[in-house]
Amino acid sequence: MDTADMPGDALLDRIAGRAAATDAENGFFDEDLAELTAAGYLRAHVPTEFGGGGATLTELARAQRKLGAAAPATALAVNMHHVWVATAATMARRGDDALTGVLTEAGAGEIFxxxxxxxxxxxxxxxxxxxxxxxxxxxxxxxxxxxxxxxxxxxxxxxxxxxxxxxxxxxxxxxxxxxxxxxxxxxxxxxxxxxxxxxxxxxxxxxxxxxxxxxxxxxVGPNADALTFGIFSSFLLLVPSVYAGIADRALEIAVDAVGRRRSLRTGLALSQDPDIRWKIAEATMRVDSLTLQLDSLTRDVDGGPGATEHGADWFRQLAGLKTRVIRTAREVVDLAFEVSGGGAYATGSELARLYRDVLAGIFHPSDDESAHSTVASAVLGPID
CATH class of the missing domain: 2.40.110.10 (Butyryl-CoA Dehydrogenase, subunit A, domain 2)
Structure with missing residues (x-):
């Protein structure tokens, strides 16, 4: 597949169109998975020599962000397959072939x-x-x-x-x-x-x-093994990418809502209200910050010219990024609720579903406590 167009707008539209019903039914995303598999999306990050698309981690994270905006649950579930593939690819780039079998099997169509x-x-x-x-x-x-x-x-x-x-x-x-x-x-x-x-x-x-x-x-205990690094880096970059997609979609919904809603007092669209404009601007700045952070660290894991090798600070950087992205995504969804009106509070509204979905981010490792402990140890040293 063309890694520059993953998963593709037409496919994303179909997936987005199914998300509400699948959520309401507490069902599984069978149709989404079938279409993503047929499109080669589960092989996107598999190196070309193993039968995959050869996408970089940066490209995959961006694609997962787009999928997260369309259907967060679909993106998060597929993410777990991608985490193993990314772990194997990251290890291979660093000279460790222990997970080559994952790349071979993923290239052949196995789902992890x-x-x-x-x-x-x-x-x-x-x-x-x-x-x-x-x-x-x-x-x-x-x-x-x-x-x-x-x-x-x-x-x-x-x-x-x-x-x-x-x-x-x-x-x-x-x-x-x-x-x-x-x-x-x-x-x-x-x-x-x-x-x-x-x-x-x-x-x-x-x-x-x-x-x-x-x-x-x-x-047993903390270690800097290549497998540990591969899992942490892949998980703590790809999972936040899904939640960044939730923030993207929440902002889109908010912008549309304030353009349609009008003030009875002034007769103007709410997009002309200074307080509403401030909240939309605030949400936009927060979303923009996610792009800079995710792109920077995924490029560093990809390696190559211009990449930074963080050494002992890798875990601090990765845990901190995940925590900031989840926190920011929740804040953006909150701001979207504030400007979108009471209709957004209805059970069947898309924004209500995004609100429920974004809460799951607090349960993924590294949680807030673990991330703060990691960062504190990095800058203050271990507790005596």
Whole structure:
């Protein structure tokens, strides 16, 4: 596909046209996924030598922002597939081929799910409540994963667990096929927002991953491994891109609303009211700031001429960006509500759906507390 025109305006219009009904039905975005797959969008970031479109991370983030404006839940769910592809591509650019199999399989049409989050695990990648027990040349995983987006459709699930069978405990990362015995998916997704993601709970009961699909063993605790960097950079850039798209769309709705609505007092369109104009200008400046931040860091991860290598400050930069983008997107949606009138408060309004969807941003790692801890440690050092 043409990476300069991802996903394409006609396709985006069709996807946007289905978003309200899918949300109301608490359904899955089957039609969107079928069309995005046919258009090659799930292979967009796969390098051309693996059968993909060869898009850069910067291009993919911009595309995800456009998709997020059209249908946030569709964009967020597809994002989890893109996170694994971007992790593999980032590692490969840095000379680590441990996830080459992800690029090969994504290029061949496999769909990746993100089976990392666990209930009660606020250490995210640095520890696991899932057990990983050696089994032949591989491991058997037992535990519970939550927020597993695209639960009805993924064909490969990236998972990790902790091996405590010998010596120091280690974290084991691998990929399981959907038909592997021991995987069960609950039909338990009925949330306030981001409903079409169908990010259902996934239970692992002795799920065996053979050795060729085990990609890393890492110590428990923070580390600067290439896999850790790849996941953090991909997740903390692509997820905020979706929420930036929500801000874009909320601003569009607000601009349209104040152009149509008229003041009974003055007879003028609300777009002529100085207070309303200030709020639209404020929302616009905040949206503009998102573009500068996202483009800058995605280009740095892409590397090449002009890119900045942040070294020890990478995690500070990435966690801070995610936090700022989510916060800004919520503020822009609020401003859009303030100028759009009471009709926006109706359950079926698009702005009300964006309001519900944007709230989900506070639950994605790194959350506010974790991000502030990361930044504080970077500038003040660890707590004594």
């Amino acid at each position: 799910g993100f089976g990392i989050s666990e209930p009660g695990n606020d250490l995210v990648l640095f520890d696991s409540l899932t057990t990983a027990v050696p089994s032949g040349d591989g491991f058997e995983f037992t535990g519970v994963k939550i927020f597993t987006s695209m639960a009805p459709a993924w064909t490969r699930l990236g998972i990790f667990g902790k091996d405590e069978t010998a010596g120091e405990p280690t974290l084991v990362f691998g990929f399981a096929s959907r038909d592997t015995p021991g995987i069960s998916i609950a039909d338990d997704w009925d949330m306030l927002g981001m409903r079409a993601t169908q990010s259902r709970t996934t239970k692992l009961d002795g799920v065996r991953v053979p050795g060729e699909h085990i990609v890393r063993r890492l110590p």
